[in-house]
Amino acid sequence: MDANTIAWLILLLPLASAAVILIGTRRAAGVSALISTGSVIVTFVLSLVLLAVPADATAQPLSWLNLGEGLTINIGLLFDDLARGMMIIVTGIGMLVHLFSLGYMKDDDGKARYFAGLSLFMFSMTGIVLADNFVMMFLFWELVGVSSYILIGHWYNKDSAADAAKKAFLVNRIGDFGFMIGILLVWVLTGSIYFDEIAKAVGGVENAGLLNAAVLLVFCGAVGKSAQLPLHVWLPDAMEGPTPVSALIHAATMVAAGVYMLARVSFLLVEAEGAAHAIALVGGLTAFVAALMATQQNDIKRVLAYSTLSQLGYMIMAQGIHHGSEAGMFHLYTHAWFKALLFLGSGAVIYACHHEQDIWKMGGLRTRMPKTFWTFAIGTAALIAVPGTSGFFSKEAILEAAWHDESGFAKVAWALGIAVAFLTPFYMVRLFVVAFLGKPRTDHAEHAKEVGAIMWVPLAVLAAMSLLSPVLMGPLKASGHVAFHLFTPTGLLSLAGLVVGAFFGWKLYTGRDSDPISIPLFANRFYLDDIYQGIVRVFQDFVGLTLDAIDRYAIQPLTTRGPALGALGLGYIFRAFQTGNVQAYAFLFGLGAVIMLWLLVF
């Protein structure tokens, strides 16, 4: 097979799988699960093969829209190193999630639908990664939105799941709207929608203000998909979906799409400095605020969700930093493995505790689920950046890049990043100590059993990747380079953060049965959700009242009530003539004749 066939197969196999399941094997859930899992295993193997094809290989594009005037939109595939490395993450983690789902969703009623959704999601995500132009990326961007809606709302009978799916979709739409305008602006400025042509033309753009605006609008798309402030609210709610979906969407792929897109257009960020500064600040703020929120959550998946937000903030921040894009992608690469591990680990815990998600109702799982415990421990170590784990290298790379950027904005972002380095160990150690150590607090935790091989094997693979991914970077074409900066200001500070944060987390939470500290501001997520809800409610009421007034006082009098009343009134008038008296009619007739004669004669 040549590169062309391989690339197209990678893109289309998941679509075929989704179609076959929805059209054909919907009733046979087991077969559907196997088809979906099989397709993702094949695409993973093909992605590995793709690593080996020559670097200058290209795929035959498919002409999709020809708008004349030189604007032709292709469905074209681009597989440079960035895309190939990303494909390994997407298909690799996708494959493990599929395998894990075979166990986790074993008895689910909507199993076929679930696996069809997973396949559709893989198709959409592959499309984003391989897109060679903005319009195609936008198409698949929207598809990711749709498939995440399907997956988050998988248990649509639960109100909270249905609401979360709706929320994720709508919040993403806000960002996507900006993204769309941004694409159009970039097209206006550079005359092309293809990444390679934009990269050549962007240097010649004279209007710097407009270019900054365009980049910021494109960034809006990333703010939505990668859940940055202020559009982060959908991600924690999206934990209502099945846990493997959380691992897939909210750790490795969907939220990574925004970061990947920014890395893809990093040549734009170099030209648009103002926008890059804004991006770095938004990323840093998100990282910091999300870490604060994570310290007071009690749902195991929510803690992980906020830590995802926080780490995504790091990645986005890196995109806005000079020479930081590579470090950001590096962090995306390492984070994908250990966050998928943590999510799947939490899935195993939740499964073992009969769908109990409150960490204060767990405890003592260390002896009951040793495999899950050790893999979770490795994931936690990577997330809090213990030296030697993958997370350590990538986080240091970002912070070092921020430190070496001269601008003041980058310094602010750096300071925020260091603060996060203190907070992350604190909340992760808290989660770990409360859920796994100590004594069981409920019967569910007391009787928890280790999960089966189909579930712990993916955990083990992910745990291995959490440790070894920096070593495998070269072969897997991941961006970034492993460097060891322990004895720099950044290195020392983040190490201090690790020690101090972990110490306090350990000291405060060991042996506790309830949270010793209570900060409502953090627990309630800075009340941002309530504020949004208030805004939406006020706005909705306003629009509703306005429309009601227009309907009542303009449309109804003119089109419905007005004519009806007129007809009624005329009817009253004419009813007076209908006396039913023949002689009255005759009189009127005569009178009419006289009047006619009068008019005719005189």
Next chain:
Amino acid sequence: MDSGLTLNHFLAISGALFAIGFAGVLIRRNIIVIFMCLELMLSAANLTLVAFSRFNTTEAGLPDYNGQVLLFFIITVAAAEVAVGLAIIVALFRARQTIDVTQIVSMKN
């Protein structure tokens, strides 16, 4: 022409007859009287036709007979109409036992 009567005299009589007939149609309640009044209005029209025929002479000095021909048509039609009309009135009386028009209001409402 000797009598000194002019066309205007005939038209005045005719107008008076028509007005009496019309007034009768409007104000009387008995349907037979109304019917007779209708005939009166027809007669008024006939009188007008004859008068115009008599006073509108042709070049040869003869009356214009167009009016008189029309008159005969009207008399014939009126005879037929009376037959039909009286039959309707008889049928109406059989159905309603009244010939008072104010009582016959089943079309109202």
